[in-house]
Amino acid sequence: MNEIYRLSDYSYMMRQKREEKERLLRSKDLQEKRIAVLCGSTFGEIKEFLEIYLLHYGIKPVFLIGEYNRFFEEACFSNDALKEFAPDIIFIHMTNKNLLYRFDSGDTTNQLLMEEEKRLMQMWKALEEQYHCIIIQNNFEYFSYRIIGNMARTCVDGSVKYIDDINRFLSTYVSKNKNIYLNDIHFLASYIGLRNWNDDRMWNMYKYPMGMSSMPRYALSIASIIKSVFGKNKKTIITDLDNTLWGGIIGELGAENIKLGNETPQGESFELIHRYLKYLSKHGIALNICSKNEYEAGISGLRSKKSILKEEDFVIKKINWKNKHENIEDILKELNVTGDSAVFLDDNPVECDSVKGMLPSLEVLQMEKVRDFLEEMEAISFFEMTGETQEDRQRNQYYMENVERGEAKKQYQNYDDYLKALHMVCYVDSVHDTNIDRIVQLFNKTNQFNFLTKRYTVEEIKELSEKSGMKAIVLDLEDKFGSNGIVSAAIVRFEGEEAFIDGWVMSCRVFERGLELVMMELICKLCLKQNICVLHGYYRETAKNKKIADFFGNMGFEEKSYDQESKKKEWVCKNIHHLLKICKTDHIIIKDEKFNNGGKIENEKYIRTNQ
Amino acid sequence: MKNILERINKVFQIVFGMEDLVVLEETCADDIEEWDSLQHINLLSMLEKEFEIEFDIDEIVSMENVGDMAKIIEGKL
Numbered sequence: 237m238n239e240i241y242r243l244s245d246y247s248y249m250m251r252q253k254r255e256e257k258e259r260l261l262r263s264k265d266l267q268e269k270r271i272a273v274l275c276g277s278t279f280g281e282i283k284e285f286l287e288i289y290l291l292h293y294g295i296k297p298v299f300l301i302g303e304y305n306r307f308f309e310e311a312c313f314s315n316d317a318l319k320e321f322a323p324d325i326i327f328i329h330m331t332n333k334n335l336l337y338r339f340d341s342g343d344t345t346n347q348l349l350m351e352e353e354k355r356l357m358q359m360w361k362a363l364e365e366q367y368h369c370i371i372i373q374n375n376f377e378y379f380s381y382r383i384i385g386n387m388a389r390t391c392v393d394g395s396v397k398y399i400d401d402i403n404r405f406l407s408t409y410v411s412k413n414k415n416i417y418l419n420d421i422h423f424l425a426s427y428i429g430l431r432n433w434n435d436d437r438m439w440n441m442y443k444y445p446m447g448m449s450s451m452p453r454y455a456l457s458i459a460s461i462i463k464s465v466f467g468k469n470k471k472t473i474i475t476d477l478d479n480t481l482w483g484g485i486i487g488e489l490g491a492e493n494i495k496l497g498n499e500t501p502q503g504e505s506f507e508l509i510h511r512y513l514k515y516l517s518k519h520g521i522a523l524n525i526c527s528k529n530e531y532e533a534g535i536s537g538l539r540s541k542k543s544i545l546k547e548e549d550f551v552i553k554k555i556n557w558k559n560k561h562e563n564i565e566d567i568l569k570e571l572n573v574t575g576d577s578a579v580f581l582d583d584n585p586v587e588c589d590s591v592k593g594m595l596p597s598l599e600v601l602q603m604e605k606v607r608d609f610l611e612e613m614e615a616i617s618f619f620e621m622t623g624e625t626q627e628d629r630q631r632n633q634y635y636m637e638n639v640e641r642g643e644a645k646k647q648y649q650n651y652d653d654y655l656k657a658l659h660m661v662c663y664v665d666s667v668h669d670t671n672i673d674r675i676v677q678l679f680n681k682t683n684q685f686n687f688l689t690k691r692y693t694v695e696e697i698k699e700l701s702e703k704s705g706m707k708a709i710v711l712d713l714e715d716k717f718g719s720n721g722i723v724s725a726a727i728v729r730f731e732g733e734e735a736f737i738d739g740w741v742m743s744c745r746v747f748e749r750g751l752e753l754v755m756m757e758l759i760c761k762l763c764l765k766q767n768i769c770v771l772h773g774y775y776r777e778t779a780k781n782k783k784i785a786d787f788f789g790n791m792g793f794e795e796k797s798y799d800q801e802s803k804k805k806e807w808v809c810k811n812i813h814h815l816l817k818i819c820k821t822d823h824i825i826i827k828d829e830k831f832n833n834g835g836k837i838e839n840e841k842y843i844r845t846n847q
Numbered sequence: 848m849k850n851i852l853e854r855i856n857k858v859f860q861i862v863f864g865m866e867d868l869v870v871l872e873e874t875c876a877d878d879i880e881e882w883d884s885l886q887h888i889n890l891l892s893m894l895e896k897e898f899e900i901e902f903d904i905d906e907i908v909s910m911e912n913v914g915d916m917a918k919i920i921e922g923k924l
Contacts, residue, residue, distance in 0.1 A: 280888070
């Protein structure tokens, strides 16, 4: 069982929290994040739980906890403590206890609702304007009393109706605004059960808005959003076949006799898994197979009519008799993702154990009972989605095309020939409304080719790109297999005769294609245009970006300084003309008309494909 | 009663994270530095879990020391 899941049990959490915290604080590469909590009620122990989950995700939180029931004032009025704290995230700890609605509000409910909406918006606007950071807002759980029974949902002053209305308002607002995320406690309280969630004693005596037992799941839900925002989600699933995607051993039973589909109760539960995974796949999670079987036998299950998941839903299929960990390593390599971004599913405890032993960073889930398995997946929220870009929806297509590229590579003796045959075209662009989400995501999710691993919000990128003396370069790469989408971005700062590469990321989808040279070339050209003679680059080491540790060195930069504490290295290049020569590539065609005209040319790609 | 005290002691050890903590009937919040209001709530909820009981507000308000806790718990078992 997953440790985070185990820790969502209150008693277990209480027993383990100290030891766990100490252990996690010793782990390397913790990313510090500043989290301000504005309180509608007591936050108390919830903070401890939240801290433990975040540490599990490699995030070391620094908290500023506001005063009890002062959330509105602290948000809307000048607040030096919060300003000074400079939060990365503001969480508003509100529940139905903080609503204006009272059971005796009577006929004024509609007016109250309007006032409520106004009050919330005022608060968010004030926070956005003053702090430019991410806001997490709870929606509202039902009251545990309805008083007038079922009509509470339809009656003008009914409590159920009120919660429905305010929640609908919240969902609409959040879906239309960036940088504000919804923590769905309405779902959570229903899932836990209102009778269990609500504990009047806790409220009456300590102003806790829920019972103690519900607090771990509440904290976990907040942590899930935070880890997702900072790019700690899983990206891919590797699944076994027999007794994981269907009941029975296909090699023995044959495709027609496996338990799958609505004809048998067991088959019905596996069908649920199929739909679950299919949905994830639609949202950009790459599905892969690792199964000990004859290839033909294994694949016959997916070809069977009963199977909702089809062959083509999987990016990589390793169906053979090799050791599972070897197959998994190959899959990770082919997808170019690290072990900690993958989840492996298998029913066999021995396999699970051995894979976990060989690949400790991999998340291994043993499928015993479908129901328990899904409950675990739900609770941990591996695939928590916070905002979805077009690239997410298409990611699987990119992965598939990458596999095709890999096949194509094998046909060429020489890597350069292969690159040339890819017919790559790179479209250069700057930041605008339509691509900003993807750019932010790229900065926040990229770990390997990321020089500073600094994470940004939409607001921050917007601000940076509009600042004078700053330039953001955005690259979109296309080749004969299709578009890779926006895959690289850099932020360059100009000061006098010097320029600084403040941020640079490239998606692992396009490694080894020479795209980094194109970016460097573009930076050089920008520098020369502005009569810059010195270019600075930075590198801050993390566990995952060692691949590019010597990048600037290899490009002829000289090491200027190294800060032991932050592990940040500064590089400098004083001969930009020479650098430009090194970066010239002839296998990628650069289309930068849009970039040079300040984005004035209409969507060039559109014009091109319509010719 | 002795058994109840032992189980209470165990809960104290868990909540305060001190394996060698020993509480007596007369032990009260003044005797344990970490015993603040937040930990008090944790204590009560862990005692409720341990004994599978639920305290009333009146009972919670009346608890002055470990002995009081034990007596209230005993009355509920």
